Amino acid sequence: MFNLILFGPPGSGKGTQSEKLVEKYGLIHLSTGNLLREEIANKTPLGLEAKKFMDQGQLVPDEVVIGMIDSSIEHHKEAPGFLFDGFPRTVAQAQALDKLLALKKSEIDVVLALEVGEEELVSRLLNRGKTSGRSDDSDEKVIRKRFSVYSNETSPVADYYKKAHKFKVIAGEGSVHEIFAALRQAIDVSMAS
Numbered sequence: 001m002f003n004l005i006l007f008g009p010p011g012s013g014k015g016t017q018s019e020k021l022v023e024k025y026g027l028i029h030l031s032t033g034n035l036l037r038e039e040i041a042n043k044t045p046l047g048l049e050a051k052k053f054m055d056q057g058q059l060v061p062d063e064v065v066i067g068m069i070d071s072s073i074e075h076h077k078e079a080p081g082f083l084f085d086g087f088p089r090t091v092a093q094a095q096a097l098d099k100l101l102a103l104k105k106s107e108i109d110v111v112l113a114l115e116v117g118e119e120e121l122v123s124r125l126l127n128r129g130k131t132s133g134r135s136d137d138s139d140e141k142v143i144r145k146r147f148s149v150y151s152n153e154t155s156p157v158a159d160y161y162k163k164a165h166k167f168k169v170i171a172g173e174g175s176v177h178e179i180f181a182a183l184r185q186a187i188d189v190s191m192a193s
């Protein structure tokens with residue numbers, strides 16, 4: 001099994017690059033943001049509860065997202081590996097993920113972190129907000145709140161994987177094609193080691 005985390009702030013290109021990477025490497029794409037938006041679209045109790053947090057740019061409680069990842073991993077028993085996008089976002093989530101993967105006698109192989117400046121991120125998200133219908137993209141205040149949540153609650157996840165020597169930074173500005181090439185190179189090195 002090969003397991004990869006695509007890490008980075010809101011708007012850094014995780015979703016865009018994930019689509020291309022899962023096609024190239026045959027991994028299962030697990031995006032907690034997408035899973036939560038599906039729950040909202042289906043008006044499930046979990047979705048209605050999660051929406052309150054997402055609309056304010058806050059994190060959904062750990063136990064909710066860990067439960068979703070647990071059932072998704074179980075659902076894909078024969079997976080050649082997973083690409084985690086937008087998860088883990090807290091150290092508690094990272095520790096839970098390690099335990100879930102250990103049960104499968106597996107682990108995270110590499111964490112690739114997309115680095116993009118804040119003003120570029122704001123402009124990408126406001127631009128996407130014009131067409132995405134995502135309530136968390138249309139208000140700059142909510143976008144800035146997502147960044148402060150990222151720096152307070154999610155940045156420590158980077159240290160967690162740095163300590164494990166699994167963390168690599170990838171320049172996230174430039175064309176989608178150039179960034180994809182840099183990610184592929186890092187993945188190929190990690191797969192070969």
Ligand code: AP5
Pocket residue numbers: 008009010011012013014015016017032033034036053054055057058059060061062065085086087088089093124125127128136146172173174175176179
């Ligand atoms: P989530 O859905 O994970 O959103 P996010 O992290 O805020 O990330 P985005 O989807 O906004 O950005 P992205 O990095 O995927 O970039 P993208 O490729 O789309 O989370 C949403 C909410 O759900 C959270 O705020 C939280 O409430 C909740 N949540 C989710 N996971 C959770 C968890 N684990 N724990 C707790 N709560 C959780 O690109 C953005 C835009 O830029 C697009 O328009 C794209 O076309 C464009 N773009 C991409 N690449 C480039 C490029 N190279 N140049 C120019 N434009 C580009």
